[in-house]
Amino acid sequence: MSVPPLDVTEGVVRSACDPADAGDRAAMQTVLGIESSCDETGVALVRFGNQGVPELLAHALYSQIEMHQAYGGVVPELASRDHIRRVLPLTEQVLAESSRDLADVDVVAFTRGPGLAGALLVGAGVACALGAALGKPVLGVHHLEGHLLSPFLSADPPQFPFVALLVSGGHTQLMRVDGVGRYQILGESIDDAAGEAFDKSAKMLGLPYPGGAALGQLAQSGDPAAYKLPRPLLHSGDLDFSFAGLKTAVLVQSKKCAAAQGCAVHDLPQATLADLAASTQTAIVEVLVKKSLAALKLTGLNRLVVAGGVGANRELRRQLNDACASLGVRVHYPELHLCTDNGAMIAMAAAMRLQAGIQSASADYSFEVKPRWPLDAICASGTMLNPG
Ligand code: ADP
Ligand code: MG
Helix, strand or coil: CCCCCEEEECCEEEECCCCCCCCHHHHCEEEEEEECCCCEEEEEEEEECCCCCCEEEEEEEEECHHHHHCCCCCCHHHHHHHHHHHHHHHHHHHHHHCCCCHHHCCEEEEEEECCCHHHHHHHHHHHHHHHHHHCCCEEEEEHHHHHHHHHHHCCCCCCCCEEEEEECCCCEEEEEEEECCEEEEEEEECCCCHHHHHHHHHHHCCCCCCCHHHHHHHHCCCCCCCCCCCCCCCCCCCCCECCHHHHHHHHHHHHHHHHHHCCCHHHCCHHHHHHHHHHHHHHHHHHHHHHHHHHHHHHCCCEEEEECHHHHCHHHHHHHHHHHHHHCCEEECCCHHHCCCCHHHHHHHHHHHHHHCCCCCECCCCCCCCCCCCHHHHCCCCCCCCCC
């Protein structure tokens, strides 16, 4: 099927299918975004014009967590099959909620990577099939860029430049962000991500997958100073992280407690489990906060953006807010329900790339997914039109 190409005019991507008049309505574009990188199927519609922050029209999310809980982690094949079941009903839902239909979609965006290969293929396949059927161009989005730009979906969007602390289940990174597609990694985890440290520690304490939020909840009734756990790389002098050793220390400490009480870790009294949870959380949060402050100092910037699932953690938010308030630094977070994976951030990242004129959507419906895809790769990518 041949589709008219997009052209970039004054930084705005305009489809040749659009009405010729340059009025405000004609300048508006609607992006359908599909997220399917792991165990959440997300679909959203975002509208954008020549300028201003793109607007979320509707989003719908289906989490597979319950299905994977029986296995204690994500089963990739089950995840892929469930994405197939959910993606079209969710698309119908967002269209109905925004009183739009498929003909109103100008661009179909999808998560191209990183993530589970089979799961990514579902979103990419559906997006490209939809694009081909509708005669609309498609755009593959970097999942981490989605997280990074998700605070722009909040009522208090940030302004560039800023330091970003990206704390998801799979990644922990500090970045300098000067604009859309202009990311400089300042430091990152050399092993486990902070989300992984939360999840693996939670599992050891007998909490259900994914344990990050449950550990945060349990920690509220515990003593954060009960057990002295390591703060890895806190004084390393750089902005890298390491959480694998902390996870081992939590295991060793939990076993000590269990041996002292003559029971299994899972059967420890609730108060001991809460103390272990609070001690674990405080160790992770202290490292994240101190390294974020060091990144702000290094860059001289006075704005911090926190993104990714761990950004929902109350203690992290409390400590960052306190520390940043005393330094005159503004902190921005995504809305709580948009911290973990969702389609809104994918539609938003696509809209912002198109609006900034750094990437065009494509009417070539062949696709490949990128299960491993470092974020800095998209800064130097050949798809960039205006890298400066
Ligand atoms: P990914 O994109 O790698 O799948 P997400 O950004 O979706 O990761 O975030 C999921 C991660 O966030 C999981 O590790 C989860 O445990 C963690 N998480 C979610 N809510 C909280 C919370 N309140 N406290 C700590 N961790 C949390
Ligand atoms: Mg994610």
